[in-house]
Amino acid sequence: MGLLSKKDTNLILDPLADNNPITIQVLGICSALAITAELEASIVMSISVLFVLGVGNVVISLLRNIIPSKIRIIVQLVVVAALVIIVDLVLKAFAYELSKTLSVFVGLIITNCIIMGRFEAFALGNNPWRSFLDGIGNALGYAAILIIVGFFRELLGSGTLLGIPVLGDPIEKTGLYSIGYENNGFMLLSPMALIVVGIIIWIQRSRNKALIEDH
Amino acid sequence: MEHVELFFKSIFIDNMVFATFLGMCSYLAVSKKVSTAVGLGAAVIFVLAITVPLNWLLDQYILQEGALKWLGPEYASYDLSFLSFIMFIATIATMVQLVEIIVEKFSPSLYNSLGIFLPLIAVNCAILGGSLFMQSREIASLGLALNYGVSSGIGWFLAILAIAAIREKIRYSNVPAPLRGLGITFIITGLMAIGFMSFGGMLTGGDEEAKDTTETVLVKDIEEAVTSTGVEQSSEEIKELANNTKTIIEE
Numbered sequence: 001m002g003l004l005s006k007k008d009t010n011l012i013l014d015p016l017a018d019n020n021p022i023t024i025q026v027l028g029i030c031s032a033l034a035i036t037a038e039l040e041a042s043i044v045m046s047i048s049v050l051f052v053l054g055v056g057n058v059v060i061s062l063l064r065n066i067i068p069s070k071i072r073i074i075v076q077l078v079v080v081a082a083l084v085i086i087v088d089l090v091l092k093a094f095a096y097e098l099s100k101t102l103s104v105f106v107g108l109i110i111t112n113c114i115i116m117g118r119f120e121a122f123a124l125g126n127n128p129w130r131s132f133l134d135g136i137g138n139a140l141g142y143a144a145i146l147i148i149v150g151f152f153r154e155l156l157g158s159g160t161l162l163g164i165p166v167l168g169d170p171i172e173k174t175g176l177y178s179i180g181y182e183n184n185g186f187m188l189l190s191p192m193a194l195i196v197v198g199i200i201i202w203i204q205r206s207r208n209k210a211l212i213e214d215h
Numbered sequence: 216m217e218h219v220e221l222f223f224k225s226i227f228i229d230n231m232v233f234a235t236f237l238g239m240c241s242y243l244a245v246s247k248k249v250s251t252a253v254g255l256g257a258a259v260i261f262v263l264a265i266t267v268p269l270n271w272l273l274d275q276y277i278l279q280e281g282a283l284k285w286l287g288p289e290y291a292s293y294d295l296s297f298l299s300f301i302m303f304i305a306t307i308a309t310m311v312q313l314v315e316i317i318v319e320k321f322s323p324s325l326y327n328s329l330g331i332f333l334p335l336i337a338v339n340c341a342i343l344g345g346s347l348f349m350q351s352r353e354i355a356s357l358g359l360a361l362n363y364g365v366s367s368g369i370g371w372f373l374a375i376l377a378i379a380a381i382r383e384k385i386r387y388s389n390v391p392a393p394l395r396g397l398g399i400t401f402i403i404t405g406l407m408a409i410g411f412m413s414f415g416g417m418l419t420g421g422d423e424e425a426k427d428t429t430e431t432v433l434v435k436d437i438e439e440a441v442t443s444t445g446v447e448q449s450s451e452e453i454k455e456l457a458n459n460t461k462t463i464i465e466e
Contacts, residue, residue: 104351108237110304191405195401195402198394198398
């Protein structure tokens with residue numbers, strides 16, 4: 001990577017594992033759980049957050065010397081709200097069915113703690129290029145968790161991936177269904193998302209002992 | 216009756232934390248002690264009770280399609296709903312700031328105990344989520360909006376109280392090291408969400424009577440349809456046809 005220095009590449013790679021916004025920083029959980037019943041919804045939500053976080057980080061970083069400290073939360077909220085309105089309208093125009101599935105959670109990107117968290121922690125103190133990389137990195141970390149959860153929930157819950165049946169046909173009893181396998185419908189319900197993320201945290205912390213909490 | 220139904224529905228069936236996962240970040244971060252959880256929960260109820268009716272008024276008289284007709288008939292076709300996000304979040308941020316100033320002036324002890332939570336609530340997704348769900352479910356009146364705000368706040372309060380109590384107790388349990396803290400909280404919340412799903416049957420009484428009447432009407436319709444074509448069939452065949460159709464429709 002000749003374009004990016006080592007520090008810059010770390011900005012993108014750290015949030016993918018050791019500084020993951022969802023499992024380590026505990027941010028952005030709401031949408032990670034609610035819409036991951038389908039892989040397609042997870043992917044679209046990840047792209048939306050990538051756009052909002054990337055562009056938002058750059059804008060806030062460009063404005064960082066002009067924003068008075070007392071009203072910075074309001075300025076951040078206005079910037080994020082404007083970007084989310086754009087995302088919402090684009091989704092309604094080009095992917096109407098999906099925007100119905102995502103319903104209010106596109107709007108809730110505004111209060112997605114990752115975005116406000118990264119604005120406060122990074123964009124307000126760094127130059128636009130590094131803020132952009134930080135935004136991309138955190139959005140990719142968020143996307144990784146969303147896609148893993150969405151993958152397992154859709155695969156085990158309805159036997160499909162992105163709407164395509166991959167385990168066979170449940171009505172015709174072909175593929176895996178012919179030996180008696182049944183879809184675990186429970187995976188499509190919200191509580192299982194919490195438990196899947198709990199298991200991901202378990203695996204992550206078993207591999208990296210430094211992340212274990214004291215109690 | 217509508218009010219009572221909405222009240223219980225918002226607390227148990229559409230619980231903000233267990234059904235739609237709103238406000239999870241502060242829920243997970245603040246639930247280590249019961250006393251702080253109670254403070255945050257009370258603040259959330261308070262802010263929801265103020266912002267949901269206010270946003271309902273905003274939606275009703277400015278943002279909805281055709282809402283501006285009180286200004287004049289030429290404004291009746293305006294649809295400003297694309298501005299909902301920005302207007303709602305602006306209202307919420309303003310109201311939270313106002314509440315903070317008032318609480319600081321009139322009750323310094325309450326202000327001190329709430330501490331950092333009050334400004335943090337402005338970006339809590341539960342608050343914006345409450346207003347957005349109020350809009351998407353098309354809550355019909357101001358009283359119902361207030362009811363919805365208070366009851367969803369109470370639902371959130373119950374959830375954070377429960378998880379804080381449980382987390383205090385499991386400090387003395389042998390949780391596997393990688394699961395300690397965040398991991399076990401996720402799993403416990405998932406189990407609590409499964410528990411709350413049991414409330415799903417709470418407000419659906421009366422549906423069974425409706426189902427029976429449609430079945431009998433269906434059987435009679437089929438019999439009439441078959442006999443009216445003039446084809447002679449024994450009554451047993453008609454009954455079998457009706458029953459088969461019924462089982463197919465039930466499946």
